Amino acid sequence: MQKTVYRTKQQELLLNYLREMQGKHFTAEDVRLHFEEKKISIGIATIYRQLEKLVNEGKIQKYFIDDHSAACFEYAGESCKQNEKHFHLKCELCGRLIHLECDELEELGGHLKTEHGFVINPLRTVFYGLCTDCANKKEAENDIEE
The missing domain is CATH 1.10.10.10 (Winged helix-like DNA-binding domain superfamily/Winged helix DNA-binding domain)
Structure with missing residues (x-):
């Protein structure tokens, strides 16, 4: 039923x-x-x-x-499949969260497992930095100050 x-x-x-x-x-x-x-x-x-x-x-x-x-x-x-491997990027200025699929990062995961005995969870892995828009704004601000 x-x-x-x-x-x-x-x-x-x-x-x-x-x-x-x-x-x-x-x-x-x-x-x-x-x-x-x-x-x-x-x-x-x-x-x-x-x-x-x-x-x-x-x-x-x-x-x-x-x-x-x-x-x-x-x-x-x-x-975005339930078990699909992907990472996230979070902009520290605007808070934007970016969905990232990158074979290079999967290789990093393999390296961490093989060389360091650590398995990362790509669904919960977040890299912090600046998105393109915020990086460009910050660069423009620095140019003005100089």
């Missing part, structure tokens, strides 16, 4: 929004603000509950970037 999936109007609105966000990272607060701007009432507790449900169903992935930031999510869809 197949289990029937019951979807409310709020669940459908949330899923549609998440599909639009495919390939982008977002927080529960981002979701709340999106619906608030559209004058759609969905409580933050409902958003958290639905996001956790979707994580458990494998429809979205949940990331903890650091101890000070809210968890962020990514719609799995076609661009």
Whole structure:
């Protein structure tokens, strides 16, 4: 007997929004603000509950970037399979989170395992630095100061 999936109007609105966000990272607060701007009432507790449900169903992935930031999510869809290996880059100025797939980093993972006996979790590995936009702005500021 197949289990029937019951979807409310709020669940459908949330899923549609998440599909639009495919390939982008977002927080529960981002979701709340999106619906608030559209004058759609969905409580933050409902958003958290639905996001956790979707994580458990494998429809979205949940990331903890650091101890000070809210968890962020990514719609799995076609661009991000549940066990697909990828890393993240986090801009220290604007906070942007960038999804990164790079064979060189997989080689680094192999080196760490072979040479150092350490297996990294690529789904939870974050490299900190500056995104291109922030690096360019910072460089422009330094040029002005000189």
